Amino acid sequence: MAGAGLFITLEGGEGAGKSTAAAGLAAALRTEGREVVLTREPGGTKGAEAIRALLLNQDIPLDPLAQTMLHFAARMDHVAALIRPALARGAVVICDRFYDSTMAYQSYGQGVPLADVRALISLLGLKPDVTFLLELPEVEAKRRLTARASGTDRYEEMDEAFFTRVRDGFRAMAAAEPARFIKIDASPAPEAVVASLRQALRERVGC
Ligand code: TMP
Numbered sequence: 207m208a209g210a211g212l213f214i215t216l217e218g219g220e221g222a223g224k225s226t227a228a229a230g231l232a233a234a235l236r237t238e239g240r241e242v243v244l245t246r247e248p249g250g251t252k253g254a255e256a257i258r259a260l261l262l263n264q265d266i267p268l269d270p271l272a273q274t275m276l277h278f279a280a281r282m283d284h285v286a287a288l289i290r291p292a293l294a295r296g297a298v299v300i301c302d303r304f305y306d307s308t309m310a311y312q313s314y315g316q317g318v319p320l321a322d323v324r325a326l327i328s329l330l331g332l333k334p335d336v337t338f339l340l341e342l343p344e345v346e347a348k349r350r351l352t353a354r355a356s357g358t359d360r361y362e363e364m365d366e367a368f369f370t371r372v373r374d375g376f377r378a379m380a381a382a383e384p385a386r387f388i389k390i391d392a393s394p395a396p397e398a399v400v401a402s403l404r405q406a407l408r409e410r411v412g413c
Contacts, residue, residue: 211293212413213332215304218340219373220362221350222392223399227340228302230400231407235298243292246302247280251287254280262359270316273360277308278326285332298413304334306379311361314375315368336410338403339380340392347373 214231216224225246232244248258257280260266261273268276281304292299305327312318327333342350351369354362380387388406392399407413 210296212298212336212411213289213293213301213334214298214407215301215306215334215337216340217303217306217310217337217376218392219342219347219369219376221347221354222340222342223396224302224340226396227338227390227392227399227403228300230396231403232300234400234404235300241292241295241297243288243297243299244302245284245288245299247284247304247307248277249280250284250289250301253283253287257283262361264360264363268360270312270318271322273316274308274312274318274323274326277312278305278330281305281308281330285330289332301334304337305330306337306376309379310372310375314378315364315372334386336407337380337383337387338406339376339387339389340399341376341389342392346393 216228218224228244228246232242235242247254248261249255257276261268261276261280289299289301305323308326309320309323313320313323347369348366380389388410390399390402390406394402
């Protein structure tokens with residue numbers, strides 16, 4: 207485990223309900239008396255949130271490798287200032303997206319070599335204990351994507367082929383690291399998704 211605490215990340219494509227699920231899991235663990243730090247990427251600290259604004263602004267063109275490095279710059283600050291200290295004092299950290307999103311979006315989606323992202327991950331030196339991959343059936347994922355206001359940030363305005371590559375990327379990563387990833391069906395109601403997360407956590411890490 208990372209430090210004395212527990213580091214949990216949530217991953218998936220757009221519209222899978224990650225943020226709602228993360229908030230629900232945090233609430234459930236707090237009810238049980240755990241200290242929980244709920245955070246997100248890109249973001250989570252003042253500096254990382256400033257980088258997020260730049261990364262999501264589709265009016266500012268940025269080369270994919272530059273985007274990758276900005277995601278990691280934000281992540282380095284987030285890990286140093288918020289995540290590591292929380293883990294060191296024994297908290298549960300729940301992060302809505304982490305480096306697997308860079309693999310999925312920048313490597314599988316935008317073509318940045320996987321080896322470049324792996325090099326940045328090893329520089330970061332922190333790995334989640336558990337990663338939930340929230341998955342939707344293809345039809346439902348498309349329905350939610352079209353129902354959302356499209357084109358409101360850099361990534362939301364990508365085409366369908368991009369999101370297919372992202373989804374395939376997440377699946378490949380989950381298959382390659384079965385000890386860390388837990389796949390969750392995100393199609394039921396939010397409370398049912400939270401219950402699945404809670405149950406899976408108990409089974410996987412006894413927490
Ligand atoms: P959000 O919509 O989950 O808040 O995430 C913001 C967007 O940033 C989302 O479209 C996924 C994208 N993203 C990347 O492309 N690479 C990353 O490393 C992260 C963390 C997010």
